[in-house]
Amino acid sequence: MLRPQIISYCTKMAENNWENFLKNLGEWKGSFTKISPQGEILDSTLSIINLEGLENNKLIKFRLRRFGGNSYDETPTQDYEQDYRNLGRQIIFFETGTFSKGAFQLAPFAEFGSEFGFIKGDRRLRCVLLYDRQNEFSSITLIREFRRGSNAEERPQLTIDQLLGKWQGTAYTAYPDLRPTDKFDTSLEVKQIDNKTIEQKLSFSGTTLSSTAQIEENKLVFDKGDSPRQILLLPDGTSTNAPSKLELRKPFFLEVGWLVNENERQRLIRNYDATGAWSSSTLVIEHKVD
Known part of the structure; x- marks a missing residue:
C-alpha cells in the first residue's frame, strides 16, 4: 500500500504536468507532413488544432481539423474532438510546455511510435516517429504550427553548417514515475572533418x-557500432535522430531536435532500457557559444 506522503507527492507532480500542458492552450494553424525514413516529403495536409480551457482550466477541449485542399476555409476532411481532465502516464510535459509522448514498451510484432512536441512563443513543432511490426523505421510525421493571429514564421530547412560549432546547454530528465526531474549541464561540439x-x-x-x-x-x-542510426535534416529547422531498426533486449533512444533560431537549439530524447521499457525523457536547451 502506498504511504500518504507518496500519494501526495505523485498528485503534486501530476498537477505540475497538467500546468505545463496548459502552456499549449490556443488555436494553432499548421500542417501535417508525411516524410519517408530517407527524408523524402511524401504529402502534406493543412490542419487547425484548438486547445481550449474550460471550468477554470480543469477541463481541456481538444479539437483537430484536417483539410484536403489548400485552404483552411474548406470543409474539413477530418474533425475530431476529445475532452481531457487528466493526462496519461505515457506523456510528460516540461516546464516550457514542451512534451514527450509515446509507447511504454517496445514489443515484438507490434507497431511502435513516439511524439515529440516543442513550443516557443507563437510556434509549435511536433514530430512523430513510427516503426512497423518488424521494428523497422517506417515514417515521420512533421507537424508545423503557428498561433492564430501571430506573425510567427517557419524556419528554413536545417543544414549541416547550422549545427557546426560548440553548444552549451542544460538538460532536464523526467521519469515515468514522476520522481523529481534531474537537471545537468551539457556540451556538444560538432566539427566537419x-x-x-x-x-x-x-x-x-x-x-x-x-x-x-x-x-x-x-x-x-552513423554506421559504426551495433545499432546504425541516422540524423535527418528536415524543414523548419527540424532534425530526427533514430535507429534504422529497433532491436529487442537492447537499450535505445529516439531524438528530435528543433533549431529555434541560429543560436538556440532544443532537443527531446525518449530513452528505453534493455527490456524495451520507457525509462526517461530528456529536454536539452542549448545555445551556440562558438
Whole structure:
C-alpha cells in the first residue's frame, strides 16, 4: 500500500504536468507532413488544432481539423474532438510546455511510435516517429504550427553548417514515475572533418561520447557500432535522430531536435532500457557559444 506522503507527492507532480500542458492552450494553424525514413516529403495536409480551457482550466477541449485542399476555409476532411481532465502516464510535459509522448514498451510484432512536441512563443513543432511490426523505421510525421493571429514564421530547412560549432546547454530528465526531474549541464561540439564526414563530441555528467557520421545529402549516417542510426535534416529547422531498426533486449533512444533560431537549439530524447521499457525523457536547451 502506498504511504500518504507518496500519494501526495505523485498528485503534486501530476498537477505540475497538467500546468505545463496548459502552456499549449490556443488555436494553432499548421500542417501535417508525411516524410519517408530517407527524408523524402511524401504529402502534406493543412490542419487547425484548438486547445481550449474550460471550468477554470480543469477541463481541456481538444479539437483537430484536417483539410484536403489548400485552404483552411474548406470543409474539413477530418474533425475530431476529445475532452481531457487528466493526462496519461505515457506523456510528460516540461516546464516550457514542451512534451514527450509515446509507447511504454517496445514489443515484438507490434507497431511502435513516439511524439515529440516543442513550443516557443507563437510556434509549435511536433514530430512523430513510427516503426512497423518488424521494428523497422517506417515514417515521420512533421507537424508545423503557428498561433492564430501571430506573425510567427517557419524556419528554413536545417543544414549541416547550422549545427557546426560548440553548444552549451542544460538538460532536464523526467521519469515515468514522476520522481523529481534531474537537471545537468551539457556540451556538444560538432566539427566537419572533410566534405563527407562530421565528428561530434557530447559531454554530460562527467561522461564524454564521441562519434563520426558520413554526410549523405540531407542525412548524417552513423554506421559504426551495433545499432546504425541516422540524423535527418528536415524543414523548419527540424532534425530526427533514430535507429534504422529497433532491436529487442537492447537499450535505445529516439531524438528530435528543433533549431529555434541560429543560436538556440532544443532537443527531446525518449530513452528505453534493455527490456524495451520507457525509462526517461530528456529536454536539452542549448545555445551556440562558438
